[in-house]
Amino acid sequence: MNDKVCAVMLETIQGEGGVYTPKNDYLKKVRALCDKFNALLILDEIQAGIGRSGKFFAYENYGIKPDIVTLAKGLAGGVPIGAFVTTEKIAQALKPGDHGTTFGGNPLACAAANVVLDTVPNEKFLSHVREVGKYFKDKLIELQKKYPEQISEVRGEGLILGLQLDKPKKSGAEIVNECLERGAIINCTAGTVLRFIPPLIITNEQVDEVVAILDEVLK
Numbered sequence: 001m002n003d004k005v006c007a008v009m010l011e012t013i014q015g016e017g018g019v020y021t022p023k024n025d026y027l028k029k030v031r032a033l034c035d036k037f038n039a040l041l042i043l044d045e046i047q048a049g050i051g052r053s054g055k056f057f058a059y060e061n062y063g064i065k066p067d068i069v070t071l072a073k074g075l076a077g078g079v080p081i082g083a084f085v086t087t088e089k090i091a092q093a094l095k096p097g098d099h100g101t102t103f104g105g106n107p108l109a110c111a112a113a114n115v116v117l118d119t120v121p122n123e124k125f126l127s128h129v130r131e132v133g134k135y136f137k138d139k140l141i142e143l144q145k146k147y148p149e150q151i152s153e154v155r156g157e158g159l160i161l162g163l164q165l166d167k168p169k170k171s172g173a174e175i176v177n178e179c180l181e182r183g184a185i186i187n188c189t190a191g192t193v194l195r196f197i198p199p200l201i202i203t204n205e206q207v208d209e210v211v212a213i214l215d216e217v218l219k
Contacts, residue, residue: 001033001036001037001039002037003037003038005037005039006039006040007034007039007040007041007042007067008030008033008034008039008040008041008042009042009043009044010030010042010043010044011043011044011045011047011048012027012043012044012045012048012049012053012057012058012059012062013047013048013053013058013156013157013160015046015047015048015160015189015195015197016189016190017189017190018155018162018164018189018190018192018193018195019155019156019160019161019162019189019193019195020155020162021155021156021157022062027059027062027063027064028062028063028064030064031064031065031066034067040067040068040090041064041066041067041068042066042067042068042069042070043058043059043066043068043069043070044070045057045058045059045069045070045071046070046071046072046073047073047160047197048157048160049069049071049074049075050071050073050074050075050116050120051074051120051121051125051126051129051158051200052074052129052158052159052160052197052200053129053157053158053159053160054126054129054130054133054157054158054159055126055158056120056121056126057069058157061157065087067086067087067089067090068084068085068086068087068090069084069085069086070082070083070084071083071084071085074116074120074200075113075116076109076110076112076113076116077112077115077116078112079108079109079112079113080102080109081109081110081112081113082101082102083101083113084099120200125200128200128201129158129159129200130158132159132202132203132204132207133156133157133158133159133161135204135207136159136161136196136198136202136207136211137154137156137161139207139208139211140154140161140163140196140211141154142211143163143211143214143215143218144163146215147218149166149167150165150166150167150168150169150218151163151164151165151166151168151218152164152165152166156196159196159197159198159200159202160195160196160197161195161196161197162189162193162194162195162196163193163194163195163196164192164193165192165193165194166192168192168218169218170217172188172191172192172193172194173188175188175194175214175217175218176188176194178217179210179213179214179217182213182216182217183209183213184209184210184213184214186210186214194214196210198210
């Protein structure tokens with residue numbers, strides 16, 4: 001990090017990389033370095049934002065504020081959209097036409113996004129994400145204790161969770177396919193991490209169904 005660095009860009013919570021959350025005060029130290037060298041901090045919250053972590057923006061879990069946040073996916077509840085949010089200071093550097101996105105401003109996408117923005121920031125909604133997320137994580141930790149030879153770690157915040165496989169009897173892809181045959185849609189990222197990113201309205205009962213299926217497949 002030096003005066004030649006104009007910006008640092010990273011995911012607040014890694015998605016494709018294996019659902020890694022930042023340790024300790026890592027993001028605070030990154031923020032401090034950016035401030036020291038007058039660089040922008042840009043956070044990619046396309047997966048972790050819009051309530052997914054239990055806060056509207058995932059960075060709110062870590063006590064920092066970025067200069068720019070990129071958003072998509074959950075922003076319009078399934079309708080393709082892309083957006084980025086900046087501070088007032090950074091916004092001064094942009095003029096109309098400087099930046100655009102394929103799905104950024106069409107009326108349908110914006111109408112869908114308005115519904116999301118009227119719903120997800122509600123504290124009652126976000127508390128549901130945190131409560132069910134904790135329930136889900138606790139259930140996955142129970143599986144880890146049951147199959148310590150196959151599962152080495154459970155990671156994540158809210159309803160973006162990852163289960164790290166360690167010398168499993170079946171590959172991650174095989175586990176995903178067998179879960180699908182039994183009616184549970186999950187995926188595997190980074191080769192050995194089962195990733196759970198369910199709808200934010202998932203219930204404890206539905207979590208139990210998924211975990212029961214995963215238990216059966218691992219057994």
